[in-house]
Amino acid sequence: NAGVTQTPKFQVLKTGQSMTLQCAQDMNHNSMYWYRQDPGMGLRLIYYSASEGTTDKGEVPNGYNVSRLNKREFSLRLESAAPSQTSVYFCASSPIRDEQYFGPGTRLTVT
Amino acid sequence: GQQLNQSPQSMFIQEGEDVSMNCTSSSIFNTWLWYKQDPGEGPVLLIALYKAGELTSNGRLTAQFGITRKDSFLNISASIPSDVGIYFCAGPRRDFQGAQKLVFGQGTRLTINP
Numbered sequence: 111n112a113g114v115t116q117t118p119k120f121q122v123l124k125t126g127q128s129m130t131l132q133c134a135q136d137m138n139h140n141s142m143y144w145y146r147q148d149p150g151m152g153l154r155l156i157y158y159s160a161s162e163g164t165t166d167k168g169e170v171p172n173g174y175n176v177s178r179l180n181k182r183e184f185s186l187r188l189e190s191a192a193p194s195q196t197s198v199y200f201c202a203s204s205p206i207r208d209e210q211y212f213g214p215g216t217r218l219t220v221t
Numbered sequence: 222g223q224q225l226n227q228s229p230q231s232m233f234i235q236e237g238e239d240v241s242m243n244c245t246s247s248s249i250f251n252t253w254l255w256y257k258q259d260p261g262e263g264p265v266l267l268i269a270l271y272k273a274g275e276l277t278s279n280g281r282l283t284a285q286f287g288i289t290r291k292d293s294f295l296n297i298s299a300s301i302p303s304d305v306g307i308y309f310c311a312g313p314r315r316d317f318q319g320a321q322k323l324v325f326g327q328g329t330r331l332t333i334n335p
Contacts, residue, residue, distance in 0.1 A: 114263075141320065152328065155322060158322065160318060160320030164320075166316075168322070204321060207269075208313040209254060212264045212265070214262060215262070215263050
């Protein structure tokens with residue numbers, strides 16, 4: 111099992127550009143999550159999907175949209191990137207129990 | 222948002238020493254999770270605790286679920302260089318739809334002098 115995979119690993123965008131971060135899990139987990147991690151801020155939840163077909167806002171959803179494409183895939187879209195969105199983005203998935211399993215992250219820089 | 226209180230925030234130790242860190246909350250959790258994050262990587266789940274009083278080991282790591290359900294402890298015995306990283310505690314909360322979200326501690330940064 112690959113676990114949780116994320117693409118791309120690194121990305122540089124100019125202000126105003128759009129992009130989609132991809133996440134997939136092969137563990138048949140119901141729930142999936144997107145976090146951002148900034149220095150000194152810890153992990154902050156952007157959006158989550160409790161099950162296929164549902165998505166909900168987390169702590170910091172402004173400037174982002176998500177799509178739960180199917181049970182395996184959960185994408186995060188930045189429609190118009192801003193320098194404040196420079197961060198490391200982590201996707202995670204969770205079975206019915208309480209653990210979450212994280213992907214390797216995408217480092218995004220917006221100039 | 223809500224956070225767990227994790228201490229210490231950083232530790233500087235010699236290789237071979239034992240390490241202890243803890244996490245406390247003002248409210249009860251039914252599960253405690255401990256993660257480790259290496260530089261440039263995602264958090265990796267080390268230990269999950271599901272029952273008050275539970276003591277669980279994973280190699281040189283031992284974690285305990287406090288009896289009050291408001292705290293948890295992580296110990297690392299005989300530290301080695303690859304133990305360097307940031308350790309996070311986390312506890313799940315369920316929203317009105319039953320969706321699980323994690324509350325995280327601020328992290329303990331472990332540095333080891335060889």
